[in-house]
Amino acid sequence: MNWSLFFDLTVSGLTLGSLYALIALGYSMVYGILKLLNFAHGDVYMIGAFLGWFALHGLGGPVNPDFAGAAVLVVMFITAMLGCGVLGVAIERFAYRPLRNAPRIAPLISALGVSIFLQNSALLVFGASFRDYNTFSLIGVKVYHVGNLFFSVPQLLTVVSAICLMIALTVFVARSRLGKAMRSTAYDREAASMMGIDVDRVISVTFFIGSALAGAAGVMFGLVFGQIFHFMGFLAGLKGFTAAVIGGIGSLPGAMIGGLVVGLAESYATGYLPQGSTFQNLYVFALLILVILIRPSGLLGKAVVQKA
């Protein structure tokens, strides 16, 4: 066994996995409350990556920024998260709220429409070419290692900040008043509104948080892989949803674990399975089908008894 290859794959799998986990959280939260598949979520992530890029270039670019590297990074993350959060709330207001009592398929189609709209608007405004983050001079190219585990700085940054965001989210949902309202809304929307919970506001907050996490993931993608483009949201959204389903949709720890599972699976498939670098997505798809066959409710999901 080639251990150094294994560790390399593990590290890149963890990095990818934390991105997927952040995206999956948004899917899972929205699905938990609205039972809606938010197809536009992947495109929100793409917009986040572009907002980060604009923040970076607004502050003088990666080569000689106006401020210290860390400050620039913080501004990038905040811009992307706030921008995406507002975008998510706007999407919900505009495309989903009017359809809350419509047949189930109507909001799904509306979500598909938002997704096409965002993707092609990005193509129209940002152009079809790739944009470089080029942040290596900004945050350094130093590689740390623990034994055989080699981490580059962006990878370390991604994993650590993703974990921080997830802890913050978990604490928020578990401890705060609003988090409690979110949990009860997810449990039973009608009963929650009868208990005096402003359901519309809770849904807006959910969209804000989910989209902000996706925006952060977009910036992280740019930092790790260096290049962003208008179509990046489609596949990432697909993987994020796969992660949410594998972990058990509606469950937040499930989304995190599902993200890591998908990231690691993709990374190992690239390294070990025949023609893995070409067919990695096929292998992830096979994993999805397998999990659905064995545990339809996902790894951490509970089987739901269908009510009328």
Add this chain to the structure above:
Amino acid sequence: MTLEGGSGQMPAPVEGPRIGVDEWVAQVEGKRERYTGVRGVIEREFDRLPPAARVLVFAIPAALFPLVTTEGNVFRYGLFTLVYALLAIGLNVVVGFAGLLDLGYIAFFGFGAYFYGILASPQFNNHWQAEAAIPVVIIATAFLGLLVGLPSRRLLGDYLAIATLFFGQAFVVFVNNANRINFPFAGHVDLTGGSNGLAGIDPFNFFGYKVQGTRPLYYFLLISISLVLILLFFVNDSRTGRAWRALREDPLAAEVMSIPVNRLKLLAFVFGAGVAGFTGAIYGTLATAALPGDYDVGLLITIYAIMILGGFGSMMGIVVGAIVVSSVPELLRASANARPLFYGAIALAILVKLRPWRRLGLEVAALIGFGFAVHAIAAAAYPRLVHGSAIGSDFFARALDHWMLFPQNTKNIVDVAYIILIAAIVVFRQLGQLWRTVLLPPLLYLLMFVWENLLLVQINGATRLILLGALLVALMNARPQGLFGKAYVEIV
């Protein structure tokens, strides 16, 4: 009949025996909305026709179409409309009848094209007769549908959407790279030609008669659609069709009524896959090639747009939807056509939405005045903003030059205006009546500015899909049941 108001008046007597029967239930066997007036008369007469005759309503004009126009028009508008219509009819069984959101549908279409290509092209030197190849393709695609659909028995509603979306994506990846696969026993086999696709697919060859050229293919497609439509009209009224609709309305209630839900779902899925495979084979001969790029998400969205426009479950609506969706983008290709279409749509929306007439006139006058004012200020302060000119050389374009801003070499201004426009529309919807009245002219002006300077310039690029996406959202907002679909009246 209503008893509200308490004005003391007796409600008007209703004709016929209605005592003890809910009004809606008495009127229709389903829970469907009924139209009144001319539309209602047409609808009722249409419903009374036998299924075969209903197909003729669409088939006769379609059959006459190639006789009155050129070969190029038949190819550009006719063939693609029919291919889209047949695809949408198959999808309608899955989505409209059974209520399954199948987002991998295009993969079955692609599989049909590739499989027919394998059976009848120089790739493996197979040259099957069409009467053998078409049934084999249909059965193989239906079988693939069965394989994909089997896990869907476990998938409740939305999970199916993502699994099939992923399947569609996996299909594209597979055909793009299948030329590099080494099989365990057979060794290296180039199944799909990779990114170059399968070239030189044979025309259909029925017992020696070749369906070749635009017009024969057109009529072949027309006959196929008519047959599928007639088949579906019968299926619709059969036990299975009724069970499908029951399933779509309420799966739980259907199951309680001892309808075998899973088997019926699978049946609808397989049926849709078979139709898609058949269409794929036709498309393969039409394009004489199977290319991986043809079976991407773009086509999926087009087909969904057709089905939604037509209304879920309404088969004749789908034919109308196919005509609209396949010909509008073709018409939009030329900016000379695109401009009247766009302004026509806006004018129509304003006409419908703005009442009374006084308000409409006031808003339009305000818009015109606003435009001249902005133009005059910009010309005085920033001449750079008016140096460009409108696309086209007709009277309208020249008139626009004196009214609309056309910045020169300032892509950034236009991009920012686009983003501001989107934000403005979102905010506009949240405003009260007074603010809407005041802010409508500037908003329209901004919309026209973005249209003239950005969307019209990119009309062959992103614009058409942007308009399609916006249309889907707007349509779902306005009529969740689709343009020609019927609203289901809830009886609680």
